[in-house]
Amino acid sequence: MAKKKRIFWAESKKLPHFFEPAYCELIEGFRLRGNWYPSFFSRPSPIYLEVGCGKAEYTVFNARKYPLRNHVAVDIKGARMFIGARQCLQLGLTNAAFVRTQVQNLHKIFAPGEVNEIFIPFPDPQPNKPSERHRLTSPRFLDTYANILNPDHVIHLKTDNLSFFEYTLNVISNEGHRLLYATYDLYSSTDDNDIKQVQTFYEKQWLASGAKILYLRFQLKDVLLKPKE
Template identity: 35%
Template sequence: MGKDKLRKFAEINTFPNVYQLDEAKVLKGKWATDHFKNDRPIVLELACGKGEYAVNLAKLFPEKNFIGIDLKGNRIWRGARTGVDEGINNLAFLRIQIEDLLDYFGAREVEEIWITFADPQPQISREKKRLTYPGFLEKYRVLLTSEGKINLKTDNDGLYNYTKEKVQELGLLVHKDTDHLYQSDLVDEVLSIKTHYERIYLKKDKNINYIQFSFN
């Protein structure tokens, strides 16, 4: 591991807005009261990378709490560092395996989930790793409030189409859907947030897919 990665791993251990692995299990069902010290809704960004969406959503919606989740601490460092430097108190990060979500959040604890430019896991043998695989969707069903929503924003047409298929198969409710986000009328201050990778894709004229759905 390079010196820069080692430095970042060491630094996130000192951040008050970062929790790692087992230490965060005590917050299950109590994130709002015990970490954020309020009773506001919880929103997750899964596979958050540098946390661009979580950071910008936290700035846009101070009345909500945001948690970016990823296993790679050197990536989380960027968003967490921004949160500390800018005093974004409604922002936290959690370094865990996403398949273990139910160990860290209680039933109906989460209002909304964002999946932004996650690894599409295109190989058939890795279907169960896709963050919209039915096994993951069932976990989200447990975590989300009765009107909770899931958002997928991706450049990957395969993951987008796969997600649409699973949403249809499971009879879920689609609220918004487009395979060309920036040519649609859906773009607002939230969907205009761009990650590092999204900017790269857009420079290559890649279409951006977006779908929002819920279990209700």
């Protein structure tokens, strides 16, 4: 496994759409922040961001379905993300990028208002209470997202973990954010959403075992109050 990861690392550095900014680069200013278009993307579209992307199945799907949109996948585990990056290269997709970094660095990767939607697919539920601040829907991370989202934004969460799902619902309610939709059984719901069209490897296994997939989408109150440009 270690050898395979080393191969991924070496290959990822050859990909023109795979970025791994060093700490000093984040401090001094990531060159694409606020400048993804035209420095990387060829179209002036808002960014659709997949956070904790794993193999980036959602980014690959969305980049294929929506060629006029710009898509970015972020994860700290580069070996997994490399799989999606390589697939985009093989498909000839030029509207997707991949960034290996911590989620708390997002405000150093994107400028205010540069991101339109955030997808959070099956994040680590961090089940122990002392780890709540590490949950990707904790107030700490929502503040990070607020720094990069535009007023028309949407945040999507898809999970199989009931405790994490209800924790997120409570955060949305307690913090005064706007819940747009929530379901405890995505594939039995009537919601017409692209989120149904992508199933990860493990999601297929969970569904086969009879597990329910939970889904919600919401908006952040502070971002909604921002004036539209």
